[in-house]
Amino acid sequence: MSNQITAPFTTASGSDVRVRFCPSPTGTPHVGLVRTALFNWAYARHTGGTFVFRIEDTDAERDSEESFEMILDGLKWLGLNWDEGVGVGGPHEPYRQSERSDIYLDVIEKLKASGHVYESFLTGEELDERNKANGRAVQLGYDNSERELSEEAKAAYKAEGRSPALRVRVPDVDITFNDLVRGEITFPAGSFPDFVVVRPNGQPLYTLVNPVDDALMGITHVLRGEDLLSSTPRQIALYNAMFEAGITKFIPQFGHLPFVMGEGNKKLSKRDPESNLFHHRDRGFIPEGLLNYLALLGWSISADRDVFSLEEMIAAFDVKDVNPNPARFDQKKADSINASHLRLLTVDDFASRIVRYLQDAGVVSKEVTASEQAILTAAAPLIQERIVVLSEAVPMLSFLFTTADKIVVEEDAKAGLPAESKEITLAAVAVLEGIDDFKTETIQAALTQKLIEELAHKPRNAFGPLRTAISGKRISPPLFESMEILGKAETLERLSLFARSL
């Protein structure tokens, strides 16, 4: 055992890269968490390395199976697949920490045997009292006073019925590492005391199991949130202990990703709806759009472009290019990116992605019928360039899946109507009744001829009432196309009904 860092940092690159995503299953998946998963995944795919998925469920108080399922659901939806880990297995099973107790016990024994961890009997309260008595700031915490406890002293504590926690003996040297996104960072010797890794009841803590699993699973690049930055020197000390105890061969490279901020200068809170992955899915973000936006939080593909595919990201992504500044989650920008991706979809793909939202809103049947499918196919291209998130398809298209008697004219639609709405609508009815070939072009030609040219109405005034009549809304898909989809009979009925209501 030496009083310095003797373990080497790994130089692994290319297909030797092993990264991991290791969430704790607490609560709903957070977009910051997803961003971390994305960067790890992208780095693995870029290098041709391995992406490991592990679950850190060592906190029985807060962990839940429900949360675990949500993480799985989220990753699957986003398409962030993993090569090794929960569900797919691999050479380092199991991948849920709750099932790795024996492994930790074994590591703890080795660390005890090599003298890198030692027994510590002082409780938190005792430490505080001791600091006060010595005129030492309470915030400084443990003072390493039990490093050289004699066997007699330990025996005496145990005779009192006390069980010791286990602490890692931290070398009294500056600890330096080269952060992949921030460059060289040094923590001066004495920045933190020997820390607890095992509770008196034998329960290993996160401080132990996280680095232990990374070491045992051969993780070469640890890419995680900035909040873990200050615990990195502690982990390096532990890695060093494991190295000297023959448990691992190297210390991984670390890269600390910037925070994802919310309003003000605070981290995006779990209580903020924008932090919830499923909130975005429910609004109708598509994986391509959300991932693209999340990638922009700390990274960029080039100076003049910010809409790109996952394939393009994989080809270009390197942690070294990640910006260390904290990034604010901007819903407007996110929406815009999503809208761009919506427009990039093929019409069929777009149409199929809308279905779920229409079903959830009760606009179409659980089993889409043939006639519903026909309307959907005809209407999807009309709104693909008009919506930002898929859920907007619901108010946009619902009028196509109902009948004349169910149309309710909304207030904002009424507000903008011209005084001559009734005459206009009646004139439209008269014109359309004479049309046999009820197609967009024919409808438009006839209506334009009559209302604009003959009756000299402004287009806005002429078509506004008709739009309201058939959809009940101020905003709708293009008017003539909508009429064609509805068909002659339904269109005339809606127009007549509307005219009568005026």
Add this chain to the structure above:
RNA sequence: GGCCCCAUCGUUUAGUGGCCUAGGACGUUGCCCUUUCACGGCAGUAGCACGGGUUCGAAUCCCGUUGGGGUCACCA
């Protein structure tokens, strides 16, 4: 408080000593297109936190100041 991180338009990002009288995108403003809403097009708005250095030359390097954030658990 100790330690650590961060600092370019409102937001995000390009920029690694001269290509920068600082570029893109979102937002915003005006205009064009237009049956609504969008899409699209054009134009505009707006930024290197501050102070010292180093250098022929600094957004870029160094130091300091200020501001913001994180972390100091027998949580993860």
